[in-house]
Amino acid sequence: MPGAGAAPGAETVPGSGPGPGRAPRSAPFRPGRASDPAARKRGADTRALTQLLFSQLKELEPGTAEHGRVRSALIEANLPLVRYAAARFRSRNEPMEDVVQVGTIGLINAIDRFDPDRGVQFPTFAMPTVVGEIKRYFRDNVRTVHVPRRLHELWVQVTSATEDLTTAHGRSPTTAEIAERLRISEDEVLACIEAGRSYHATSLEAAQEGDGLPGLLDRLGYEDPALxxxxxxxxxxxxxxxxxxxxxxxxxxxxxxxxxxxxxxxxxxxxxxxxxxxxxxxxxxxxxxxxxxx
Incomplete structure (x- = not known):
């Protein structure tokens, strides 16, 4: 099991894992942090219930009906964590119900791998896993701009090799290093990286971008008088x-x-x-x- 604060399963998703010796990038989910006193009380109750259920789950034999009942209660109690994580992906234009279902898979994985004796709050442990599962879903399944299947499958290998080499060298690998690791050409690596950016199409009439630049229509579209x-x-x-x-x-x-x-x-x-x-x-x-x- 990963060390305190680590997210199991998140290391396979770029940007979702904490990396060696670092805290997770995403802030831990803490129900009840809102200014509403009622919300804070609900959050405290959820944490207390989660702690109690994990203590019960530890004493039960996996596969028994009672173990399944307590496990289901843990999933139900922590669904607000999944909805909180899914809300971060609202701009992806994917149905929220689908995103929540994917995040729930990450929650179940976190519940099955969580050890309460490690002294880590469950939401802190589970959030990177939930977010990582959602990111993996968008990475592997959701694309408006479709790329050839072989290129898409090779891109998954390039992403994995990039993570391994980054961990081994303590820096981002070069294109040549990735190509040597996978025994492919550098042009194929560059093509995979370009394909990896093709998650969805951007409207030419989209609002101004976050960096303050004009929208694509203002920058690219104009009427050529020579036509x-x-x-x-x-x-x-x-x-x-x-x-x-x-x-x-x-x-x-x-x-x-x-x-x-x-x-x-x-x-x-x-x-x-x-x-x-x-x-x-x-x-x-x-x-x-x-x-x-x-």
Missing amino acids: DGVEHRDLVRHLLVQLPEREQRILLLRYYSNLTQSQISAELGVSQMHVSRLLARSFARLRSANRIEP
């Missing part, structure tokens, strides 16, 4: 090829080379009046060929 030009250029190109070659050249000299009618007449060896008539005739043809309403 209209793309459509217009494509339309002009389609219409120009329908004109005679000389009229195409006159239009290009006038509107792409920015020559005046006098300069065009000198370039082509025709009168300026003739250039003007050709331009007018070209515009009439283009307008008749363009069936799109302005």
Whole structure:
């Protein structure tokens, strides 16, 4: 059994275990810490009842009907702990009933592994296990953005190897160390880490993020004024090829080379009046060929 304050089962979940020589990251659940005197009394009653039930459970033979009854009473008495832990995951958009059920599994595991003789309060012991079970559920089962099954399974191995190497070296392992441990390439490790971030999609219209930056819509979405030009250029190109070659050249000299009618007449060896008539005739043809309403 882990030492005082440790959470059994939580060491397999990143960020949920206390680590060597450290206290659990999550604050221990203490019913009755609210300012409401009635809530404090309920919390004190729950702690006293839990202590009494554990003392009874210790004297009973596992598998007997009486042992099962006391164990069920312990689970029922500490369900508020599970609901408290589940509330931390309310933003994950997962039904609270499912999260509470998963957390209850962690509570049952904690009850089965708890030793009251170690001098640790049960809520302090059980909370990391409950939270770890919920985190494992979200890690392995809940994804809005789905990744290939092989990559997902490999990501679980990368996470486990990262925890082992962190414990062994006292620091976060490098990508090369993880790849060597699992005998895979560094590119596969990086792909797994990227897949591990794909828990759910973020709305482009989401509110501002916690670091004060604008939302994704404000940072990524904008109207490109050049988009209209793309459509217009494509339309002009389609219409120009329908004109005679000389009229195409006159239009290009006038509107792409920015020559005046006098300069065009000198370039082509025709009168300026003739250039003007050709331009007018070209515009009439283009307008008749363009069936799109302005």
